[in-house]
Each structure stands twice: as C-alpha cells, then as structure tokens.
Amino acid sequence: MLQILASRGDLVLLRDSVEWEGRSLLKALIREVALKGEQVQVLGCEVSEEVFREGLDSDTNSRLVYHDIFRDPQGWTGNWGPLGILRACLRGAEPGPCTLAVDSLSWLLLHAPCSALCQTLRALGHDNSHPGRVRVLGLLHEDVHGPGPLGALRSLAQIEVTVGGNLGFTTAQVFHPKPRHRSIEQTYWFSILPNFSLEFHKEPLLEPRPHRGPQSPTVDAMADLTFNVHLSKKEREARDTLALPFHFSSEKQQSLLHPALASSTSQIFYEPDADDYLDQEDPDDDLDI
Amino acid sequence: MFPELNNLLNVSPDKPEQGKFTLLCDAKTDGGFLVHHFLSFYLKANCKVCFVALLQSFSHYNIVGQKLGVNLIAARDRGQLVFFEGLKSTVEVLFGSKEQPNTLKFIRESSSDLKSLYEFVQKALTPSGDGSATSWKFPVLLVDDLSVLLSLGVEAVAVLDFIQYCRATVCCQLKGNVVALVHDSDQTEDEENAMLMNALGHQSSLILRAEGLVTGFCKDVHGQLKILRRGLLQPKSEQTRSLIYQYKIQDKSVTFFARGLSPAVL
Numbered sequence: 001m002l003q004i005l006a007s008r009g010d011l012v013l014l015r016d017s018v019e020w021e022g023r024s025l026l027k028a029l030i031r032e033v034a035l036k037g038e039q040v041q042v043l044g045c046e047v048s049e050e051v052f053r054e055g056l057d058s059d060t061n062s063r064l065v066y067h068d069i070f071r072d073p074q075g076w077t078g079n080w081g082p083l084g085i086l087r088a089c090l091r092g093a094e095p096g097p098c099t100l101a102v103d104s105l106s107w108l109l110l111h112a113p114c115s116a117l118c119q120t121l122r123a124l125g126h127d128n129s130h131p132g133r134v135r136v137l138g139l140l141h142e143d144v145h146g147p148g149p150l151g152a153l154r155s156l157a158q159i160e161v162t163v164g165g166n167l168g169f170t171t172a173q174v175f176h177p178k179p180r181h182r183s184i185e186q187t188y189w190f191s192i193l194p195n196f197s198l199e200f201h202k203e204p205l206l207e208p209r210p211h212r213g214p215q216s217p218t219v220d221a222m223a224d225l226t227f228n229v230h231l232s233k234k235e236r237e238a239r240d241t242l243a244l245p246f247h248f249s250s251e252k253q254q255s256l257l258h259p260a261l262a263s264s265t266s267q268i269f270y271e272p273d274a275d276d277y278l279d280q281e282d283p284d285d286d287l288d289i
Numbered sequence: 290m291f292p293e294l295n296n297l298l299n300v301s302p303d304k305p306e307q308g309k310f311t312l313l314c315d316a317k318t319d320g321g322f323l324v325h326h327f328l329s330f331y332l333k334a335n336c337k338v339c340f341v342a343l344l345q346s347f348s349h350y351n352i353v354g355q356k357l358g359v360n361l362i363a364a365r366d367r368g369q370l371v372f373f374e375g376l377k378s379t380v381e382v383l384f385g386s387k388e389q390p391n392t393l394k395f396i397r398e399s400s401s402d403l404k405s406l407y408e409f410v411q412k413a414l415t416p417s418g419d420g421s422a423t424s425w426k427f428p429v430l431l432v433d434d435l436s437v438l439l440s441l442g443v444e445a446v447a448v449l450d451f452i453q454y455c456r457a458t459v460c461c462q463l464k465g466n467v468v469a470l471v472h473d474s475d476q477t478e479d480e481e482n483a484m485l486m487n488a489l490g491h492q493s494s495l496i497l498r499a500e501g502l503v504t505g506f507c508k509d510v511h512g513q514l515k516i517l518r519r520g521l522l523q524p525k526s527e528q529t530r531s532l533i534y535q536y537k538i539q540d541k542s543v544t545f546f547a548r549g550l551s552p553a554v555l
Contacts, residue, residue: 018490019531021519046453046492048461071457073450074402106488110446143487146480 013157015142022163028196034060041089045107097133104139114149290329291543302334312493316473317501318512324433329357337425339413343375343437371413403451428465436472445485509553
C-alpha cells in the first residue's frame with residue numbers, strides 16, 4: 001500500500017467514516033514519509049497540535065511542521081481565512097520535495113466554497129517553489145458531505161484510499177482512477193500499532209473471528225438431548241418406506257372409488273347397558289309428517 | 290449517576306478521564322438519561338461543571354438530579370455548577386430590551402455565530418486566579434442539546450465551530466471534558482442535523498448512541514445503547530471498540546443487559 005507515497009504531484013484522498021476513523025492512517029503515512037527524511041507540513045483543523053503529535057516518535061515529530069487552525073477556526077481571536085493558510089503552508093517549507101497533510105479536507109469544505117478549495121488544491125500541485133513535487137494527503141470524512149463536493153474532490157484525486165473494516169480488522173481500499181486506462185482497485189488488511197507503524201496482514205483473514213472475552217471451554221450442546229438429532233441408516237430406511245397419510249396412492253384411490261365394497265365388509269354392533277333408559281315412543285310422533 | 294453505565298464505560302467518579310469529547314446521540318428515543326448521568330457523575334467527581342441547558346428548565350434537572358443523589362441548588366451556590374438556562378434567556382432576548390447584554394443574542398442578529406455563548410463558557414470554566422477554583426478537579430462543559438441551536442436558526446457550521454472552540458479551551462487548554470447531546474433525526478431527513486451529528490462524531494473520542502428498538506416500544510426494554518470508542522485501528526479491537534447493550538430506565542437507575550437477555554424474557 002505504501003506505493004501510494006511513491007508518486008509525486010498527487011492528491012491522495014483518505015476517506016473515512018465515523019465508525020472507521022482515518023486520522024491514524026494519516027499519521028502512519030506521515031511517519032513513513034518522515035522516515036525517508038522528508039519534511040511534512042500538516043494543516044491541523046480538527047485536533048490540537050499536542051493530540052496530533054501524540055504517539056509519534058521524536059524523529060517524526062522533528063520533521064513535522066504543524067500549522068494550527070484548530071484553536072481559532074473563525075479568527076475570533078484575530079486570524080485569517082482557512083484557504084489562505086492552506087496556501088501559506090508551503091511558503092515556509094524547504095525547497096525540494098514536499099508533503100502536505102491536510103487534517104481535514106472536510107473542515108475546509110465546511111468553511112470555504114467547494115470550487116475555491118478545489119482550485120487551491122489544484123494550484124498547490126503546480127507550486128512554483130516545488131514544481132510537480134508536492135504531494136498532498138487529504139483526510140476526508142465522507143459521511144459529512146453530499147455527493148456533489150465528494151465528487152468534485154474525487155475528480156481531483158489521483159489515488160483514493162477508503163478506510164473500512166471487516167471481522168475486527170481494518171481495511172484500506174486503494175483506488176487508482178486512471179483515465180484512458182483500466183482503473184485499479186486493491187484491498188489491504190492492516191492494523192496500526194501504538195507507535196503508528198503499519199502492520200499488514202498479507203492474506204485476507206476471512207474465517208478466524210476473534211474470540212469474545214476469555215475463551216470458555218467448549219460445551220457439547222448435544223450431550224444431554226432427550227431426542228435424536230441424527231438417524232441411523234436403518235432408521236432412515238424405515239422412515240423412507242413409511243407411506244405418509246396424505247400421500248395419494250393407488251390403494252387409496254381404489255378404496256375411494258369403491259366405498260360400497262368397504263362398507264359391506266363392516267358391521268356396527270350395539271349392546272345397550274342394563275341401566276340405559278330407552279324411550280319406546282317415537283320421538284318424531286308430534287311432527288305430523 | 291448510573292453505576293452500571295460507569296462499569297460499561299470503565300470509569301468511576303474517583304478516576305474520570307480527562308481531555309475527552311463525548312458525543313451523546315439519541316434516535317427514536319429520549320437520550321436525556323445520559324445527560325442526567327453525566328451531570329451527576331461530574332458533580333460527584335468534584336469537577337467544575339458548566340451546564341448549557343437549552344432543552345429543559347433548571348427545576349427539571351434539579352428534580353432528576355435529586356433522584357440521582359446530587360443537589361443542583363447546593364452545587365450552584367458553592368460555585369461548582371454554572372447553569373445556563375436557555376429557556377429563560379430565549380424569552381429575555383425576544384421580549385427584553387435590546388441594549389441588555391444576552392448570551393443568546395445571536396437569535397436576533399443576522400450573523401449567527403456563537404461567540405457570545407463560547408465566551409460565557411470560557412468565562413465560567415477558566416480559573417479566576419483567586420484560589421476558589423483550585424478545589425475542583427477539572428472543568429467540564431455539558432450541553433443539552435445542540436439540535437436546539439439548529440432549531441433557533443444557527444447554522445450547523447457555527448455549532449461545529451462553537452464545539453471546536455470549546456474543545457480547544459476545555460479539553461486541550463484546561464484538560465477538562467466536553468459532553469454534548471445531539472438528536473439523530475434520521476427519519477425527518479434533516480440534512481443539516483445529519484451533517485452536524487456526523488461531523489461531531491468525527492471530533493469525538495467516545496460516542497454513546499441511545500436508540501429506540503426497531504421492533505417498537507416495549508415495557509421492559511426501553512432501547513439499546515451503542516458504545517463506540519474511536520481511536521487507533523488495532524487488530525481484534527472490534528470486540529471492545531463497539532458494544533451494544535439494551536437498557537431499561539427505572540425510577541432511580543438504569544439497568545443494562547446484553548441484547549435479548551432482558552430479565553423480563555428469561
């Protein structure tokens with residue numbers, strides 16, 4: 001997955017959701033860039049500098065320049081517009097290759113017009129002091145925006161990484177939209193360690209579901225059943241040969257077609273009890289039929 | 290304060306977490322019991338609490354507070370609780386004199402930023418320096434609820450900025466906590482409210498979401514609580530990062546149980 005950091009002049013879009021946050025992945029990618037000895041400019045809109053630097057090693061932190069708009073997003077204590085500082089981020093950067101991490105594009109989208117943000121992002125890639133050598137990592141909360149702004153930013157991005165999860169593991173779907181070529185989509189399974197290094201799981205771990213809580217000894221659910229769950233071969237054969245009452249067979253057909261035959265062979269015997277009261281009168285005598 | 294909820298969240302008034310933003314949501318049910326829990330929890334934890342109550346009156350919270358073992362009048366008198374009564378202030382803004390300063394003056398003005406409300410919170414929670422604040426553990430801001438601000442005509446972005454300023458001051462600068470309730474109006478397709486809720490979710494480290502049962506109202510199960518912890522993407526953390534329990538609200542407490550294991554059906 002780290003080849004997404006190989007190309008330059010790109011906007012890499014990290015899409016996350018409330019369930020699966022992408023800031024950890026952003027910090028992990030920043031760490032990878034810093035390990036190569038590059039300086040990283042961070043535009044921090046949603047968390048404070050201390051929180052963002054938390055967990056990163058001192059080497060990474062020394063290469064990280066944090067531009068803080070978290071503390072004063074509206075300039076209530078005297079400040080400037082959000083897009084102004086986005087442009088200003090690169091002014092103080094060292095000449096040469098440069099990485100700008102935006103935390104987050106969602107915040108900028110809420111505070112600036114979408115078209116102005118797209119133009120500014122586009123202009124960053126063609127910055128005169130870093131021609132074609134600026135890489136922008138932008139975090140985007142996709143559940144905050146409508147399809148319009150999302151589509152606009154997606155059209156600018158060369159690489160999209162969607163953070164998600166399955167079976168307790170985090171996944172990153174990397175999507176390279178390539179005009180005139182077939183786009184590439186790959187899924188990576190990974191986890192982020194407390195020092196923000198990435199740990200990849202090479203094979204998709206589909207079946208092992210992590211055990212919930214301490215492992216309990218397995219109990220045989222069929223041990224004390226009062227009925228048979230399975231049939232033996234003999235029992236199965238006996239069941240198969242049994243004719244069910246609702247099955248229509250030729251014998252049944254015969255018996256229905258010749259009911260007289262059946263009735264002539266049967267008789268009804270009636271023996272009254274000694275104490276039975278027998279009324280000798282005709283019960284229908286009064287009907288005058 | 291509900292001890293069972295403390296157990297689920299692994300906190301106690303003796304060792305509360307600091308520097309966190311907790312988002313409370315409710316969908317198809319009333320999540321007010323969570324607000325009452327956190328109000329009594331932080332008062333018992335000896336924290337300085339600023340309570341921005343936009344939904345109910347002081348006496349309502351006081352009556353419920355007494356059931357949970359806290360006296361809001363006493364807490365207010367000793368300076369532990371700063372209570373902002375939104376219902377009264379709204380009436381004063383609409384029917385009082387224009388010159389009178391009011392925290393909710395944004396209702397009358399065309400620019401709907403919540404700077405005045407933020408300044409109220411900042412003033413309430415920043416230690417004054419005369420030594421009176423040293424007896425409290427740390428400051429806490431409690432808001433019930435943010436959806437009311439949208440109904441008052443404030444834009445969702447302004448509410449987000451307000452919470453961001455509060456987080457910067459309370460969570461980062463003063464190492465305190467922010468707890469806010471927002472309604473999830475999924476059914477009404479209110480885009481502003483949905484955007485506010487999702488954006489706040491991204492700012493929070495813990496989300497408690499009270500939901501009504503999809504099968505409808507039930508006498509013995511009042512809803513389910515989803516606990517979502519946001520943070521590092523570590524393997525096998527699914528079992529701890531997202532938990533769902535069902536609950537039943539009783540007179541003075543709330544009982545929680547695993548889904549389908551209500552004592553009434555066992």
